[in-house]
Amino acid sequence: MRRPFHHGNLRAVLLEQAEAMLRESGVDGLSLRELARQAGVSHGAPRSHFIDRQALLDALAEQGFDRMAEQVGAALRTPGPIRERIRLVGRAYVGFAVDNAALMELMFAAKSNDPAGPVNDAAVRLFTLLDGTLADSAGGRADDGARERFKLLFAASMQGTAALITSRRITPAHGETLVDDATDALLTSQLGAQVLPRR
Template identity: 75%
Template sequence: MRQSFHHGNLRAVLLEQAEAMLREDGVDGLSLRELARRAEVSHGAPRSHFVDRQALLDALAVQGFERMTEKISAALRSPGTVRERFRRVGRAYVDFAVDDAALMELMFAAKSNSADGPVNHAAVRLFTLLDDAMADSPSSTGDDRTRERFKLMFAAAMQGTAALITSQRITREQGEVLVDDATDALLASKLSAGLLVNEA
């Protein structure tokens, strides 16, 4: 017997089921019809919240960025040096990317990368948090381009570390060491010299 969702939580139920499907079968296994079957609603019910499959994928990606933003925010709450903050942020980043690998892949999929779309806005909110990791070290030059390059290099290092772990090229423990090494190397680089004027 199909369930009735008149109390406003159908969207949350659909996203929960869709994320489970994503973990099990990847993006290719996601369809609105199968999602309706999993959620035990009519075939047309998901379209009341997601106009098409891409809208569903975008909603999942936004949810992923929001969840990751919460984890990064939590990593930034404890005081410490710039180096300590970036290490915590790096480990939180890698942990999420490994534990939610299928969701992470979807979050950075090209089809969801419209500059004016909700996925991009959610991504911008996440990467803005990296500025908070530099909070005690304001830019001495006000060079936004250098700051952006620094954040992208940091993210690239964390993405690469996560990829090595998920592909089982390295262990989780080796990944933690690599996060620390990559953080130290980046903070000691010329790229950070004009940005991080306090001790790292």
């Protein structure tokens, strides 16, 4: 049965279908021909939006970073102390990574494949959100190096927690506790003191 779509939104339909295929079959199960079949269009139709399979994967990864940035941005805009907002960012990060495990793997693989392309630009937009909040909160006290180390350590902690959840080594509830513990440990560390004001 052909999947209906409105003229002009084929790209969005293809990306939605491709993400569903990614979730079910992983990267190896994604092909433009199968995508066209499942979307109910001619086998050549996807190529009007994605020149090849890699272009499709990059578009998925870029969209993933943009969606993740929306969730992180919402957490950062929550009223309250910066330390609590960073905790909410951690939970948003882990929640997205757990709910979209295959997409997360693709996002970071695609970023490393083309460090100067649109996927990297989308990743930079994501981490710039946190960087800007840290810079504003520090009132200019923290240098760029300290903020960069803080962001990387924070991301590593959140990705590690998400990996433990998706591999079923821990429960999601245990993961929330780890997010809080990791955030507290980082914020009260010497690095945290360099990045955020003591309060």
